[in-house]
Amino acid sequence: MMNAMNSKAVTALAGMLLLAGCGEKQPLDPPPVSASTAVPGRITIGENSPQLRQLKVEPVVASEVPASSVVAPGKIEVNPNRVSHVVLPVSGRVMSVLVKLGDSVDQGAAVLRIESTDSDTAVAAYAQAQAAVAQARSVLLKVSADLDRARDLYEHKAIANKEVLNDESIVAQSHSSLDQAEAAERQSLRRLQLLGLKPGEFGQQLTVTAPVSGKILEVTVVPGEYRNDLSASLMTIADLSSVWAVSEVPETDIRFIRMGEPLAVELSAYPGEAFRAKVTRIADTVDPQTRTVKVSAQLSNPQGRLRPEMYGQIRHVGAMAKLPVIPAGAVVQNEGVSMVYREISTGVFEPVTVTVGDRVGDRVTVRSGISAGDRIVTEGALLLKASS
Numbered sequence: 001m002m003n004a005m006n007s008k009a010v011t012a013l014a015g016m017l018l019l020a021g022c023g024e025k026q027p028l029d030p031p032p033v034s035a036s037t038a039v040p041g042r043i044t045i046g047e048n049s050p051q052l053r054q055l056k057v058e059p060v061v062a063s064e065v066p067a068s069s070v071v072a073p074g075k076i077e078v079n080p081n082r083v084s085h086v087v088l089p090v091s092g093r094v095m096s097v098l099v100k101l102g103d104s105v106d107q108g109a110a111v112l113r114i115e116s117t118d119s120d121t122a123v124a125a126y127a128q129a130q131a132a133v134a135q136a137r138s139v140l141l142k143v144s145a146d147l148d149r150a151r152d153l154y155e156h157k158a159i160a161n162k163e164v165l166n167d168e169s170i171v172a173q174s175h176s177s178l179d180q181a182e183a184a185e186r187q188s189l190r191r192l193q194l195l196g197l198k199p200g201e202f203g204q205q206l207t208v209t210a211p212v213s214g215k216i217l218e219v220t221v222v223p224g225e226y227r228n229d230l231s232a233s234l235m236t237i238a239d240l241s242s243v244w245a246v247s248e249v250p251e252t253d254i255r256f257i258r259m260g261e262p263l264a265v266e267l268s269a270y271p272g273e274a275f276r277a278k279v280t281r282i283a284d285t286v287d288p289q290t291r292t293v294k295v296s297a298q299l300s301n302p303q304g305r306l307r308p309e310m311y312g313q314i315r316h317v318g319a320m321a322k323l324p325v326i327p328a329g330a331v332v333q334n335e336g337v338s339m340v341y342r343e344i345s346t347g348v349f350e351p352v353t354v355t356v357g358d359r360v361g362d363r364v365t366v367r368s369g370i371s372a373g374d375r376i377v378t379e380g381a382l383l384l385k386a387s388s
Contacts, residue, residue, distance in 0.1 A: 043350070055384070060324045074245050074314040079240075086237065090206065094223055105215075112208035114205065247294075257316055269312075324365070
């Protein structure tokens with residue numbers, strides 16, 4: 001029995017020695033390197049961690065940027081100072097429409113032809129005025145001859161002086177009548193010229209011409225219609241070499257905008273491109289519904305790229321200031337708060353709340369939170385946010 005107990009003790013001792021030997025030959029592996037928060041609020045990443053190599057850290061640079069700016073939605077409109085409406089000079093029937101919607105026309109180009117009895121009336125009036133001038137001249141010749149004869153008789157004591165004075169009065173009246181007849185003739189001729197008619201020809205059609213050069217934006221007449229309303233617009237022609245950018249600016253920002261100041265106009269049709277405009281009008285009243293003020297700015301449009309009703313925004317730049325500018329990707333949002341990650345030392349970062357300003361291309365200005373020279377994470381900030 002004693003031998004059996006000794007045998008069991010030896011076996012147990014051998015097992016313990018075996019386990020101890022195995023522990024010495026297989027040491028425990030070191031813990032993996034990962035992000036931790038050894039200091040509250042900071043994130044530490046081991047130097048050998050692959051995560052560190054995915055981060056890009058750059059120093060913050062300060063640049064001259066607008067200290068204040070106004071950005072408001074806007075659209076392109078026709079310049080109201082360069083819009084003209086075609087109306088009829090006389091009542092009549094439209095015989096032909098010579099242009100179509102969207103056509104470009106030059107000033108003085110024919111756009112309509114009409115038939116009107118007023119054209120014959122104008123031709124007849126000029127003929128009558130010519131006849132009146134001829135008659136007035138004939139009368140003046142006769143009374144001038146009578147005056148000469150009366151003067152000769154008076155020199156020979158054949159008539160009294162009052163006869164000469166009477167003839168002189170008649171000559172003066174004839175001169176006045178001739179002047180009036182000639183004025184009426186010139187007026188009749190001017191009317192013919194305005195209507196584009198030739199003297200002495202009846203049955204002529206009137207040609208209506210374009211008052212300005214531009215694009216046909218509207219046509220409200222067709223051949224065969226009779227029109228007697230001389231104030232009704234038959235066509236709308238707009239010179240689009242100059243257009244307006246119109247925007248509703250919040251009343252809280254209108255103090256920054258002044259007459260004659262430059263504006264930058266950015267359109268959805270041309271992303272990344274800014275057009276220069278000049279403020280030409282600021283409304284005198286505030287819209288009671290939207291609490292905005294209408295601002296109009298004039299743009300040059302020589303190539304016709306800017307079309308009415310194009311949408312975009314206007315940007316007004318105020319005074320310049322030197323502010324930190326960082327890549328937009330460096331800013332992350334955390335429950336509505338903008339943050340960046342500032343490097344304390346290699347592999348050690350801390351989140352910093354910042355106040356961002358306007359965007360300038362792919363970069364944003366920072367008004368508070370960091371300073372020029374701070375090193376921040378510009379790529380991979382979301383990895384740090386996930387580790388915090």
